[in-house]
Amino acid sequence: xxxxISFYLTMALYGITTLLYLACLLRAAPCWAxxxxxLLIAGFLTHCLATIHRYIAAGHLPITNxxxxxxxxxLSLVAAYLYFEFRFKVSTLGSFVMPVALLMIIGSSTFxxxxxxxxxxxxxxxxxxxxxxxxxxxxxxTIACGVAAMYLIQSHFLKKKQLGPLFKKLPSLDTLxxxxxxxxxxxxxxLTLAIITGAIWAAQAWGSYWSWDPxxxxxxxxWFVFAALLHGRLTTGxxxxxxxxxxxxxxxxxxxxxxxxxxxxxxxxxxx
Amino acid sequence: MNIIVVGxxxxxxxxxxREKVAFSPNSIEQPLKALxxxxxxxxxxxxSTCNRVEIYATTRDIAGGIGRxxxxxxxxxxxxxxxxxxxxxxxxxETAIRHVFRVASSLDSMVVGEPQILGQIKTSYGYAAEYxxxxxxxxxxxxxxFSVAKRVRTETRIxxxxxxxxxxxxxxxxxxxxxxxxxxxxxxxxxxMCELAARHFLTNGAKGxxxxxxxxxxxxxxxxxxxxxxxPFEELFDHLHKADIILTSTxxxxxIVAPKDLKPVIQRRRMKPMFFIDIAVPRDIDPAVNDLDxxxxxxxxxxxxxxxxNLEGRRQEAEKAEAIIAEEIIQFHKWxxxxxxxxxIVALRRQxxxxxxxxxxxxxxxxxxxxxxxxxxxxxxxxxxxxxxLHHPTVALKKGGQGNRTDLYLDALRALFDLETPAPVDDDAxxxxx
Numbered sequence: 001x002x003x004x005i006s007f008y009l010t011m012a013l014y015g016i017t018t019l020l021y022l023a024c025l026l027r028a029a030p031c032w033a034x035x036x037x038x039l040l041i042a043g044f045l046t047h048c049l050a051t052i053h054r055y056i057a058a059g060h061l062p063i064t065n066x067x068x069x070x071x072x073x074x075l076s077l078v079a080a081y082l083y084f085e086f087r088f089k090v091s092t093l094g095s096f097v098m099p100v101a102l103l104m105i106i107g108s109s110t111f112x113x114x115x116x117x118x119x120x121x122x123x124x125x126x127x128x129x130x131x132x133x134x135x136x137x138x139x140x141x142t143i144a145c146g147v148a149a150m151y152l153i154q155s156h157f158l159k160k161k162q163l164g165p166l167f168k169k170l171p172s173l174d175t176l177x178x179x180x181x182x183x184x185x186x187x188x189x190x191l192t193l194a195i196i197t198g199a200i201w202a203a204q205a206w207g208s209y210w211s212w213d214p215x216x217x218x219x220x221x222x223w224f225v226f227a228a229l230l231h232g233r234l235t236t237g238x239x240x241x242x243x244x245x246x247x248x249x250x251x252x253x254x255x256x257x258x259x260x261x262x263x264x265x266x267x268x269x270x271x272x
Numbered sequence: 273m274n275i276i277v278v279g280x281x282x283x284x285x286x287x288x289x290r291e292k293v294a295f296s297p298n299s300i301e302q303p304l305k306a307l308x309x310x311x312x313x314x315x316x317x318x319x320s321t322c323n324r325v326e327i328y329a330t331t332r333d334i335a336g337g338i339g340r341x342x343x344x345x346x347x348x349x350x351x352x353x354x355x356x357x358x359x360x361x362x363x364x365x366e367t368a369i370r371h372v373f374r375v376a377s378s379l380d381s382m383v384v385g386e387p388q389i390l391g392q393i394k395t396s397y398g399y400a401a402e403y404x405x406x407x408x409x410x411x412x413x414x415x416x417x418f419s420v421a422k423r424v425r426t427e428t429r430i431x432x433x434x435x436x437x438x439x440x441x442x443x444x445x446x447x448x449x450x451x452x453x454x455x456x457x458x459x460x461x462x463x464x465m466c467e468l469a470a471r472h473f474l475t476n477g478a479k480g481x482x483x484x485x486x487x488x489x490x491x492x493x494x495x496x497x498x499x500x501x502x503x504p505f506e507e508l509f510d511h512l513h514k515a516d517i518i519l520t521s522t523x524x525x526x527x528i529v530a531p532k533d534l535k536p537v538i539q540r541r542r543m544k545p546m547f548f549i550d551i552a553v554p555r556d557i558d559p560a561v562n563d564l565d566x567x568x569x570x571x572x573x574x575x576x577x578x579x580x581x582n583l584e585g586r587r588q589e590a591e592k593a594e595a596i597i598a599e600e601i602i603q604f605h606k607w608x609x610x611x612x613x614x615x616x617i618v619a620l621r622r623q624x625x626x627x628x629x630x631x632x633x634x635x636x637x638x639x640x641x642x643x644x645x646x647x648x649x650x651x652x653x654x655x656x657x658x659x660x661x662l663h664h665p666t667v668a669l670k671k672g673g674q675g676n677r678t679d680l681y682l683d684a685l686r687a688l689f690d691l692e693t694p695a696p697v698d699d700d701a702x703x704x705x706x
Contacts, residue, residue, distance in 0.1 A: 158447065158568050163578055172450035173545055237542020240565045 006050035013043030021094035033091035070108035076139035096146035126201035133194035140187030145251035148244035214265040218257035225250040279326030285359035295320040315407040317400040376417040377424040430589040438469040458515030461522030513540040520556040
């Protein structure tokens with residue numbers, strides 16, 4: 001019961017926060033962004049509370065069904081976003097990231113919420129490292145996608161010389177580039193480690209490091225896309241609009257790896 | 273007490289006149305002191321910038337005070353009064369308050385919304401405070417002006433847009449590069465506008481300047497002026513990759529930079545964005561370079577459109593600012609008007625009598641077996657007491673007559689005895705940081 005109260009409270013807070021951030025893009029008053037951030041921190045805290053409650057009630061990290069993992073995804077995303085908001089002071093990023101977090105938590109609420117015992121095959125300390133690493137990577141890549149979208153919009157304005165209010169609100173291309181790069185350089189090592197720990201765990205639980213399970217295949221594809229992106233950046237300084245488009249593509253593939261594979265392709269990772 | 277303003281500005285006087293009446297900040301002490309020696313002038317502040325010379329003062333004799341300050345401006349600079357007289361404006365009362373609020377809020381500036389004027393007034397006020405020529409009224413007046421300016425700045429977007437081509441260029445560059453501190457500006461060709469823009473980039477923190485010109489000597493001369501580096505025109509494409517911001521204004525009849533020239537440059541820059549500002553007519557840069565991923569090209573027309581849009585925006589914001597000022601004037605004017613000796617004494621007496629009568633009535637109602645002459649005696653006693661208490665302050669106020677100190681007393685009396693002063697002017701926003 002407590003879990004549900006804090007879960008729905010979180011959802012409501014994320015909803016209001018998202019609306020405030022979107023309003024910030026259209027309206028002039030900068031105080032709205034401050035209000036949005038405060039509410040978001042409140043939402044984040046209730047979300048942590050809900051997650052901890054569920055963790056205690058279930059006796060394991062709550063990421064074993066769609067309800068739990070979508071909620072956990074939103075939690076990681078908000079945590080990562082808060083870091084970037086405080087570090088770079090760009091509240092406009094919230095207008096692009098928070099809708100994703102809100103969709104995730106709404107999506108989470110549509111799945112059955114009953115607590116279920118952990119599949120005995122999965123009982124291992126690896127559950128923590130593997131999944132937390134994976135969710136961290138997902139969160140950073142989501143923010144990278146939000147930043148890439150902002151970059152595309154801002155560079156479009158600059159190219160077409162449409163210098164309206166939205167142009168004035170969005171940060172500079174360099175700042176966006178910097179945040180995007182930082183997201184990739186955080187997210188990519190996390191994804192790499194998630195795949196490695198996953199393989200070790202798989203060897204323990206299923207007896208084989210790599211079994212071309214759909215989740216494994218798609219994570220590898222995601223890994224290759226972001227590897228290419230980072231490689232291009234480090235060798236020839238790949239950045240700008242093409243890199244931004246590729247980031248968006250990488251995010252969509254990642255999203256499919258995370259959600260699509262679970263829902264539509266049966267495999268070892270489908271627990272529902 | 274009255275606030276008066278005498279001065280001239282870019283709106284009434286040409287630069288030749290303005291520079292003649294300007295005061296140097298290094299020797300502002302003497303004129304400030306001399307100002308206070310004028311008959312009837314109680315407090316004074318001198319504001320002198322390249323666009324305006326103004327004196328703010330307080331006096332009880334409006335016409336005389338204004339007349340003497342007008343003369344003072346001519347006499348101090350040993351100018352014939354007739355020379356500056358037609359350019360002078362003078363205000364008193366509400367219009368003076370409005371004027372100073374508008375100046376501080378940059379509504380009266382040549383470029384409306386430019387931020388320097390507030391700092392300049394703050395400095396001028398700092399001198400007056402240092403040399404003791406501003407008192408209780410001007411102190412509060414100017415702090416109020418600063419807080420009004422701050423309100424205008426935060427509540428309207430008057431200062432948020434660039435209204436000259438070079439400012440617009442800097443503003444755009446900030447949307448590409450964020451900080452300009454590690455950026456290099458390249459000037460191709462010479463031209464006043466180009467140089468002005470380069471200078472703007474430098475004052476806004478750009479790291480260095482490269483200059484090239486078909487005549488190498490010209491490039492060298494300009495490079496020297498900017499403490500930059502001259503590049504022979506033929507080697508332009510060997511150095512182009514070093515530049516983040518490129519300003520061009522050559523007299524070339526055809527484009528000197530085409531997309532194919534830029535491809536190797538972009539590669540060499542690891543695709544870091546480049547910002548081309550083409551001020552030349554006919555244009556120096558092939559418009560097609562704007563289609564390259566990392567290149568942003570603006571020509572003179574583009575920049576002028578930005579400026580026109582910003583100007584329009586400022587006009588709308590200026591209206592909002594005027595409304596804010598109108599609101600603040602009423603409050604402040606009420607406060608100044610209360611700083612008069614006679615009405616204050618009257619108000620003080622009225623306040624004491626009011627208290628006296630209230631207490632008297634209370635005592636008599638509660639006093640059951642009062643002797644018949646009780647009321648008369650108490651009346652006499654309390655009246656005498658009040659008279660005695662008020663005697664000394666009244667004399668001190670009247671004797672104080674003119675001067676700084678009286679205003680201080682008046683202000684204190686009004687506050688201490690809660691005499692119907694309008695809501696006091698708030699000082700909380702008067703902090704001096706930007």
